[in-house]
Amino acid sequence: MxxxxxxxxxxxxxxxxxxxxxxxxxxxxxxxxxxxxxxxxxxxxxxxxxxxxxxxxxxxxxxxxxxxxxxxxxxxxxxxxxxxxxxxxxxxxxxxxxxxxxxxxxxxRPVVPPVPGADRAVAFRTLDDCGAILDAARTARRAAVVGGGLLGVEAARGLAGRGLPVTLLHRAGHLMDRQLDAEAGLVLEETLTELGVETRTGAVVTEILDGGVRLAGGGTVEADLVVLACGVxxxxxxxxxxxxxxxxxxxxxxxxxxxxxxxxxxxxxxxxxxxxxxxxxxxxxxxxxxxxxxxGADKTSRYRGSRLVTRLKARNVELAAMGETHLTDDEAEIVRFSHRARGAYRKLVIREGRLVGAILLGETSAVGALTQLFDRGGPVPADRTGLLFPGVSGGVVVDSPVRMPDAAKVCQCNNVTKGQIRGCWESGARDVEAVAAATRATTGCGGCRDAVEGIVGWLCEQEGIPA
Structure with missing residues (x-):
């Protein structure tokens, strides 16, 4: 055979x-x-x-x-x-x-823009690419990242975290325009600015030079290292x-x-x-x-498509976006909260009593409950405020392991619930690594690690066991 x-x-x-x-x-x-x-x-x-x-x-x-x-x-x-x-x-x-x-x-494979000098840049896609970026970053004075989608934002934040001044260049009018609305994109841009990333939107790259990037209109951006994150x-x-x-x-x-x-x-x-x-x-x-x-384990198994939740994995930047985030007030019920000074933006998109989209930027403790509502298509509670602010006005507190139901999905990538984590802890997995080995939680995008640590810590605390 x-x-x-x-x-x-x-x-x-x-x-x-x-x-x-x-x-x-x-x-x-x-x-x-x-x-x-x-x-x-x-x-x-x-x-x-x-x-x-x-x-x-x-x-x-x-x-x-x-x-x-x-x-x-x-x-x-x-x-x-x-x-x-x-x-x-x-x-x-x-x-x-x-x-x-x-x-x-x-x-x-990564999309490489058809511009002169593209071979001078490094695409951000593979482990080898990471090695090339890190080698260049050791001697570079400035970096530019071309592409302000999810990957570009992550790359820019990563380089800035190493102390390298970074300019993030994006063709569209705001960052992560596929997932975020304009206001969320602006809040994200301001958050990145505080972390050392300069953002230029509406920036069309026409040539990559030895020492920088030329933009449409004749302007240039100085950079010893140019990273491409233009999609795949x-x-x-x-x-x-x-x-x-x-x-x-x-x-x-x-x-x-x-x-x-x-x-x-x-x-x-x-x-x-x-x-x-x-x-x-x-x-x-x-x-x-x-x-x-x-x-032959299950001959009836079928894939019916997925409801997508995008998580940004960049240090000091918390972001989750799901569903139809671009609908307007004429098309759906929109509930939003914006506090730009604190880098916070929260938005619910509700249609026919169901959550069809959401954006959480800043502190994201509400993401667990919102993801469950989004996945299941269940009716949205009358108290919208409690969804945006867990614990307020009778909202569901999902960031507290005490009140999180066992059915709550903690790891979206691997479909792991709080109950499964509890069961594996009771079987002897007393730290995050052991839970990950048993359930695969945290091994996808990594965005649930804090939640898993919180559950494991709480369980240990209940039994007086050092976490």
């Missing part, structure tokens, strides 16, 4: 392999990775740039895991073609690997060359299956119902569905 072949050993491929092994210990599994590294958490690379984490701390699986679980891993080898007729993949080093089931987890594109060439249906991504159905029934696609290379997902939680959900189907 040829077994399962996975092309791509990044976050999606590594998660799929671990999900498969959790269900079936005998299926033959081979995984190819174009990068030479063992799989790592790409979401946490901004922490590596900031110096708050090391490359070893963002690893997902080590070499020993593959040997212990009878998985053949082939790092640093690119798959160059799929022979669908004979069911085999061909690699750059001349290997031919047969498959019964093939899963494409090829991810995405799904890697679809392998699928397209094999004759699979490709739109923006590799087109899949609810089983994450392509138009070839023996080939699946997951993660950032896959397009489901017209959407390509770039966040962690959808990738994990897709991997679980494919693992269910490939192993």
């Amino acid at each position: 040829s077994g399962l072949v996975v092309v791509g050993n990044g976050m999606a491929g590594a998660r799929l392999v671990s999900e498969v092994r959790a269900r079936d210990g005998s299926l033959r599994v081979t995984v190819f990775g174009a990068e030479p590294w063992q799989p790592y958490n790409r979401v946490l690379l901004s922490n590596v740039v900031a110096g708050t984490m090391t490359p070893d701390q963002v690893r997902l699986l080590d070499r020993g895991w593959y040997a212990d679980h009878s998985v053949t891993a082939v790092p640093g080898v690119e798959v160059t073609a799929i022979d669908r007729e004979t069911r085999a993949v061909l690699t750059a080093d001349g290997r031919r690997e047969p498959y019964d089931v093939l899963v494409l987890a090829t991810g995405s 594109r799904p890697v679809t060439g392998l699928a397209r060359d094999a004759g699979l249906e490709v739109a923006h991504g590799v087109v899949v159905d609810d089983e994450m299956r392509t138009d070839d029934p023996s080939i699946f696609a997951i993660g950032e290379c896959a397009e489901h119902a017209g959407t390509v997902y770039g966040l962690v939680a959808p990738v994990w959900e897709q991997a679980a569905v494919v693992a269910d189907l490939v192993t």
Whole structure:
């Protein structure tokens, strides 16, 4: 039996392999990775740039895991073609690997703007990119980050955290314009200014120079280090060359299956119902569905799409955004609070009595309750104030482990509830690392770490056990 072949050993491929092994210990599994590294958490690379984490701390699986679980891993080898007729993949080093089931987890590649001098900049996408950025940052006097989306904001904050003056350049009128409204973007900009990041919106880069960036209109920004965070594109060439249906991504159905029934696609290379997902939680959900189907653990398993919650992972910047954040007062009920002097902005978007969008910038203790409402589509309480300010006017206090219900979802990426954390603590996991090992909480975007620490600390306190 040829077994399962996975092309791509990044976050999606590594998660799929671990999900498969959790269900079936005998299926033959081979995984190819174009990068030479063992799989790592790409979401946490901004922490590596900031110096708050090391490359070893963002690893997902080590070499020993593959040997212990009878998985053949082939790092640093690119798959160059799929022979669908004979069911085999061909690699750059001349290997031919047969498959019964093939899963494409090829991810995405950074968008490099078509401007002169683009090769002088460093894209921010891989662990190698992090190394190049950190090497340059050691001698640079100033840095510029091109792109004010989620990744660009994280990169700029990380470099500023190292004491390097940073200018963040963004084409649109405000930062993170896909997730935030204009006022939230302005509050975020002011927060970043206090942390050492200068922001220029409406800035169109026309050339990257040896010592800076030229903008439309003739202005220049001085920079020894230029980092590109201009978005990503799904890697679809392998699928397209094999004759699979490709739109923006590799087109899949609810089983994450392509138009070839023996080939699946997951993660950032896959397009489901017209959407390509770039966040962690959808990738994990897709991997679980494919693992269910490939192993036969649950032949009814289906992926129905994801409700996205974007979390910004930058030191001293707390941000969560979900759903339809750009609706106006004419289209929905809008409840908002803004305190720019404190870097705080909170917004609820309610339609037909249901929460369809929210922005929390600044202190984000309300995010747990709002995410549950958003995920479940349940009716919004009459007391809107209590949703924005937990503990006020009878609002639900979700930041207190005492009153957080066991059903409350703590880790969105891995679908871990407070009850699961409590159960694993009662089984002997007495610190965050042990909880993470048992439940995978904190191993996605990392945004729930404080909440997990709070729950573990509270449980230890109740029993008089040092945390």
